[in-house]
Amino acid sequence: MIRSKKWIREILSLAAVFGTAFVVGCADDNNEGAFNAPQQGGQCLNANGCGTSNPKVSSSSMYPYSSSMDIIQIVTSSNDTIRDTIINYLPPDTALRWIGQSALRITEISPLNLDWFDEEGNDPSWVEIYNSSDQDVDLEGYTLVENLKNLRKWVFGRDVLKAKSFRVVFCDKKNISSVAIADNGDRHTRPHTNWKLDKNGGTLYLVDKFNGIRDSVAYPELTAGLSWGIVDGGYWKYFEKATPEQPNTSKSYDEIVPDADMSGLKSGFYNEAFTLNPPSLAEGVKLRCTTDGSVPTENSPEFNSPKRIDHSVAFRCAAFKKGALSSKVTTRTFFVDEEAVKMPIVAISVDSSFFREHYIKTKCDAPRGCADSAGLYADVEYPIHVEYFEKGSSTKDGSTWEKDAGISLMGGYSRLNDKKSVSIRLREEYEDGSINYPLFETRKGVNDKYKSFNLRNNGNRYVSDYIEDAMGGALLEGTSVDYQRSRQVVVFYNGKYYGIHDMRERFNKHYVETNYKIDANSVNFIKHLGQEVEASNGTTDAYMNMLHFVAANDFSGENNANYAAAKLLLDVGNLADYMAAEIYMHNGDWPNNNVRAWSAPEHPWKFMVYDLDHGFDWMWGVNNGEFSQSNNMFAWIKKGGGNKPCKEEGCFANLYNQLIKNPEFKRMFINRSALMFNSYTNGKNVEKIVNAMVATIDDNEMTRDLEKFKQNERYYQNSCGHGFDKTGSCLKTWASSRDSKVIEEYQEEFGLSGMATVTIAASGSGSVLMEGATLPSKEFKGKFFVGNPILLTAVSAGGTFTGWSDGVTDNPRLVEPKEGATFTAQFQ
Known part of the structure; x- marks a missing residue:
């Protein structure tokens, strides 16, 4: 039976298998021979035509909202002949076709999930599937894909979806197909695809093991936290509050208001007060704005007349319309009559509650101390907008780049300072999930993709200098030891000056991805907090097994089999370089603390220098007074650092203490240490890097910063005397004397003559x-x-x-x- 070569849709009531009705779609004569599948969510399939902003699916019975007949959809072959056979039981090599069993439906999609977490505490994108039948459905062999060119890209493993039940599938490239769903609905057992949802919109396909497409949904571009779901009557709408594995009963919207055109309003520096004129808006749309860093709501003041800007401010606006979701927030930071800034600027717009509940606190307000101080030590992440001005106040045509992101406090006791360290995370839930821009001069143009960065208050060195920790890491460029690249910037919050900060790379799985081109999801990333070991990605299992193996075995003698095995577990050359660097820097807050390491498939454990504040002549508060400038580093390492003995469980120092008994490692360690002292960790290199870093900090900015944060010069004393070291002269003086002392330590430790x-x-x-x-x-x-x-x-x-x-x-x-x-x- 041949039909005309146009898109047609017919409803055929057939008393066939399961008493199902069939919707039949015919091929387009402009695409003869191609696969033309009607799409449930993004293309209207009803006979009344399309064009509505809330398309309706063809099924009249889907989901728990209505109860008429099931529908199976069939697409014709290339010659436009409607097939009149039931194809549920064709063999697996059957050509791809629509058969649409309505019992299984894609019912909600969240490309930028904010608050539904997986087993690792992450918030990946997800797709919800509903089984509307009265029978359980075995999903094994089914595929959920975003591209029909690779139909078997991701396949369900063991997974039974119970009758009248939901299943969320996380879409984050973790590739976990077989699950065992707990009766209590524990989401820790949800499957994960090996692909991600496209936040810009796309199409999803649920395909059975016989290549029959059971359902497909086209979804639009969605902003963070929104979902695209089906409602009673079969219409797809926007949800401001997602409802994973629950009926879609929360408030829904037909449309999202387009962004208001604010291209004529540029962020930047203005010599004097000026007037802003509101942009033109469509009928029924209102532009509402805030000036306190908060996200505009429908109750925020309306921007419908000229507004005078006479002080520095974060100006944030969103468009609103009755019955629709608001537009994205547009942020402009206006610096009015502000002092000229010759350094890069990071301008952050954030809700004032971030300051009220966290940032302004400088005392531990918990009965048991700082660790329980809810506001100060709670790593709560706030949504922000961040703007970057590469040339400071001279930056033209607005900011150099801008992104939506998240912010949280970071650090230990340095949180007590008036100026605090913060972490900036560029999650996909906020916007792009990364920036492609050379934040740092080192390796510029090579590793320029970042998913996060820190703005550091210089930690314990807050009272002594601007650059010690960053300089210590920079000494290691060209070695096997990972460190955090840095640059000095000036920070403004909601238009207010907050002084000089150290912008730093952030150590996490994305650091490895950026610098080694290794998939972040394959990375194990661990850190030592005292003798406790934690994993910020992956698990600690392999790391602890490595520690236990080294601690428990004999490494003495030539051609040692245990040493050969250890070289498969950790990068021994990297360990040698890492130890030499920490020894040279005379770091007293190590090795019983501040150890970071990562591994990945075919990449044994590598160590990274982290938090060098207690090196380079730090004089007080180191390991409860156990450490001083007179300490011999080898004696310090042998005891494990600190005032607790080095036990096998979680003791990093055991790696060195055990491996140094092996003659091959000992020879290699001494020679690689010599290379480090020749070319990297020495007074000449310290002077070079100190001078280069200090040159990037404007003298006027130092004066302004030290005036705002006066406690910088209150009480610190080092071997150079009292006061804040603006020029890094104390670092250079200490390093010049350290060169000979570290050689003496090696000669004494290993009985070397010269x-x-x-x-x-x-x-x-x-x-x-x-x-x-x-x-x-x-x-x-x-x-x-x-x-x-x-x-x-x-x-x-x-x-x-x-x-x-x-x-x-x-x-x-x-x-x-x-x-x-x-x-x-x-x-x-």
Whole structure:
């Protein structure tokens, strides 16, 4: 039976399988041979035509809201012949087709979920499926996909959806298909797809194991917290409050008000007061605005006449219309008669409750101390709008970039300061979920995608200098040790000046993704809080197993099998570099604290320097007075740091204390330490980086910052004397004396007699690794500890290795460090 080549829809009442009715869609003659599937949510299928903003699905019986016949949908073949067969039981290789069993329906979609959490406390996007039948449905073999080009991209595993029940599927690339739903509805057992919902809109398909499309829904672009769901009568609408695994009975809306055109209102610096004129609006639309950082509501003042701006303010507006959801919030920060700022600016707009309930507190108000202080130590995240001005007050045409994001307090006792450290998270729930912009000069243009960053008040160094912690990390650029890149910025909250902050990379799974191009969801990320180990992503299992293995086994002797096994668990070269760096910096708040590490498939554990505030001549409050500038770092490590003995459970120091018994690790550690002292952690490099960082901080900004936060200069004392070190001179003085002291510590610890200058080079297309480490230059000259052989490995870069300059052809090889010795790998 051939139909005309136009889109037609007929309802055929058939007394067939299950007594179902059939909706039949025919192919379009402009797309002959293509698969043209009517879409439930984004394309109207009813006979009365389309064009409404709240499309109605073709099914008259779906979901718990109505009770007429089921509908199965069939699309014709390429020759436009309507199939008159029932295809529920065709074999698995059957061509893709619509059969639509209405018992299973996609009923709600949330691309930017804010408050329904998965088993790890995350809030991924989700899709809700409802089983309207009186029988349980086995979903195993079904697929839920967003693209028919890859029909089996994600397949349900063991999962039975009970009669008259819902199932939420999280869409976050975690790829968990088999679940065991608890009777109490525990959402920790929900499946996760291996793809994400597109916040800009898309189409979803629920496909059975025989390639029959049971349901499809087209969904529009949605802002954070909204969902797209079906209501009684089969209409799809916007929900301001999502209802996962519940009937869609919350208030719904037919449309979202378009954003008001505020392109003529630019954020930036204005020399004097000015007048804002309201933009033109469609009929029935009202623009409502706030000036206190809060998100506008339908009760906020209406912006319908010229408004005079005579002071710095965060001006936030949204468009409202009766019966519709409000538009996105547009934010403009106006700096009026503000002092010129020559540094980058971060302007944050946030509800005043963030300050009232958290930021302004400077005392622990809990009976048992700071840890229980609900306001000060509660990591509550507030939605914000952040604007960045790269050239400070000279930035033209508005901000350099702007994003919706989240903010929360961070840090330990530094939260007691008037100026607080905060974390800025660019979650997908707020907007894009990331920024692609070179926040930092280091590796600019290489690793420029960020999903979060910190604005740091300099922690314990709040009272002493601006740069110590950032400088300590920057020393390690080019080594195997991860650190947080940084830059100094000026921060404004709701148009008010809050001084100089240290903008920093944030350590988390996204740091690994940005810097190593490894999927963030595959990363285990751990931190030591004292001797407690926590995972901020993944689990602690593998890390604790590694600690236990190293603590429990013997590593002495050559060709040690336990050491070979340990090298598969952790990056021993990275551990050596990391230990050398912390030893040089003389960090007293370590190794019993402030340890960070990550791993991923095929990437053994790597360590990262974190919180170096108690290094570089810090004089007071270190580990309850247990640590001072006279401490020998090797003795400090052997006891595990602090005043508690190093126990196997959770004791990081055991890694070094055990592995140093192995002659291979000991040799490698001493030589890689020498490389660190030659090229990275030394007084010359400290001076270079201190000078560079101080040069980025404007003198006028220092004066203004120190005036606003006067406690900076109250009581700190170091070996340089009292007062705030604006220029970093104390850091440079300390480092210049540390160079010789750290060498003395090594010589005493390992019984070494002196240092010898050795040249390691390569000629032709190749390079040389020293104990597995990449050298800073092709011809490297440095000092090494006499009596400790050096392992050299020639690595070809296209050339053929022909031997060493002294005639030896072994590769790799061990060499003795002697004064003036040269070892050149030759390549042809």
